[in-house]
Amino acid sequence: MSDTSLHSNGQTGEAGFGDYYALLKPRVMSLVVFTAVVGLVVAPVSVHPVVALASILFIALGGGASGALNMWWDADIDRKMKRTLSRPIPSGKVTEGEALGLGVALSGIAVVMLALAANMMAGALLAFTIFFYVVIYTMWLKRWTPQNIVIGGAAGAFPPMIGWAVATGGISIESVLMFALTFAWTPPHFWALALFTKGDYANAGVPMLTVTHGRRATRAHILGYTFALAAVAIALGLTSIGGPVYMVVAVVLNAMFIKGAVNVWRRTDDDSDADKHKAERGLFKLSLAYLFLHYGALLVEATLKPYGLGGW
Known part of the structure; x- marks a missing residue:
C-alpha cells in the first residue's frame, strides 16, 4: 500500500497510519465492538477468554472493512458534503483503490478467521453483515430510497447477534x-x-x-x-x-x-x-x-x- 496518493486537485498528500485507520470508521466500530461484546457476555454459554478476544477482534475488523468499502463507494458524495470533506479519500490522503483493497482484504480475513475461531454461524452472520452494509445499503438503498436508513440500519444491528452466535452457535x-x-x-x-x-x-x-x-x-x-x-x-x-x-x-x-x-x-x-x-x-x-x-x-x-x- 503506497504512502502517497493524489489529491483531487492534483496535489500530493502523505498518508499515515491514522489515515488508513480513519477509513475503518473507528467511531462506528466502537459501537460494533461494544454491542458484540455485550451479545457475547450475556449469552447463556461461557466462552474461553482467548476465543472471545479473538472473535471480538475479527468482528471489529469486519466492521472496519465495511467502513472502508463504504468510503470507497461513497467517495464522490463525500466530496460534496461538509461533514465528510475531511475523510481520507476526499482530503486526498488515500486513493479509492487503496480503500477498496483494504476493505476487501480485511473482509476476507475477518470472516474466515471468525469462522475458524468461533463457529460457522458467527462467520456467516459477519459475512452477511458486511454484504448487507456494502451492497444492499451503500450501493443500492442509500441513493435510491428515503427509507435507506431504515432498511440499511440492519447492518449496524447485527453485531450483538454475532456476539451471541460466537457463544451459542445460534440465534x-x-x-x-x-x-x-x-x-x-x-x-x-x-x-x-x-x-x-x-x-x-x-x-x-x-x-x-x-x-x-x-x-x-x-x-x-x-x-x-x-x-x-x-x-x-x-x-x-x-x-x-x-x-x-x-x-x-x-x-x-x-x-x-x-x-x-x-x-x-x-x-x-x-x-x-x-x-x-x-x-x-x-x-x-x-x-x-x-x-x-x-x-x-x-x-x-x-x-x-x-x-x-x-x-x-
Missing part, C-alpha cells in the same frame, strides 16, 4: 431483540441528525427523508419510530437477559427519548432555526448515549447474575 429471541433495539434506534438517530444537516444530503443527491419528504414528515417518522423503539427496549428487559437494573434504565431513557421526539415533532418551520436545532440536537445527543446505556445495563445484569442479584 434466539434475546439476540433478535438486541438486533431489533439497534435497528429501531437507527432511524430516529440519523433523522435527528439529518434535520440540521439537510443541505449536505441535498447537495450530494442523497434521498434522505428530510430532502424527499421535508421536515414535517421527518419529525412524524421520528416520533413513530421512537414509540416502536421504546416497545422493543421494554420487551428486551422481559427476556432472560433483562432484569430490574436494565428495566429501570430502559424506562427512564425511553421516557426521555419520547419526550425529546415529541419536542421535535411539535416544531414547525415557523420556529427560528435556533429553536429547531436545539430540539433536534438535543434528541441526537441523547441518541448517542441511548444504546451504550441500554447495552451497559445488560452487562450489569450479566455481572450480577452469578451473585444471585441480576435477572428476574
Whole structure:
C-alpha cells in the first residue's frame, strides 16, 4: 500500500497510519465492538477468554472493512458534503483503490478467521453483515430510497447477534431483540441528525427523508419510530437477559427519548432555526448515549447474575 496518493486537485498528500485507520470508521466500530461484546457476555454459554478476544477482534475488523468499502463507494458524495470533506479519500490522503483493497482484504480475513475461531454461524452472520452494509445499503438503498436508513440500519444491528452466535452457535429471541433495539434506534438517530444537516444530503443527491419528504414528515417518522423503539427496549428487559437494573434504565431513557421526539415533532418551520436545532440536537445527543446505556445495563445484569442479584 503506497504512502502517497493524489489529491483531487492534483496535489500530493502523505498518508499515515491514522489515515488508513480513519477509513475503518473507528467511531462506528466502537459501537460494533461494544454491542458484540455485550451479545457475547450475556449469552447463556461461557466462552474461553482467548476465543472471545479473538472473535471480538475479527468482528471489529469486519466492521472496519465495511467502513472502508463504504468510503470507497461513497467517495464522490463525500466530496460534496461538509461533514465528510475531511475523510481520507476526499482530503486526498488515500486513493479509492487503496480503500477498496483494504476493505476487501480485511473482509476476507475477518470472516474466515471468525469462522475458524468461533463457529460457522458467527462467520456467516459477519459475512452477511458486511454484504448487507456494502451492497444492499451503500450501493443500492442509500441513493435510491428515503427509507435507506431504515432498511440499511440492519447492518449496524447485527453485531450483538454475532456476539451471541460466537457463544451459542445460534440465534434466539434475546439476540433478535438486541438486533431489533439497534435497528429501531437507527432511524430516529440519523433523522435527528439529518434535520440540521439537510443541505449536505441535498447537495450530494442523497434521498434522505428530510430532502424527499421535508421536515414535517421527518419529525412524524421520528416520533413513530421512537414509540416502536421504546416497545422493543421494554420487551428486551422481559427476556432472560433483562432484569430490574436494565428495566429501570430502559424506562427512564425511553421516557426521555419520547419526550425529546415529541419536542421535535411539535416544531414547525415557523420556529427560528435556533429553536429547531436545539430540539433536534438535543434528541441526537441523547441518541448517542441511548444504546451504550441500554447495552451497559445488560452487562450489569450479566455481572450480577452469578451473585444471585441480576435477572428476574
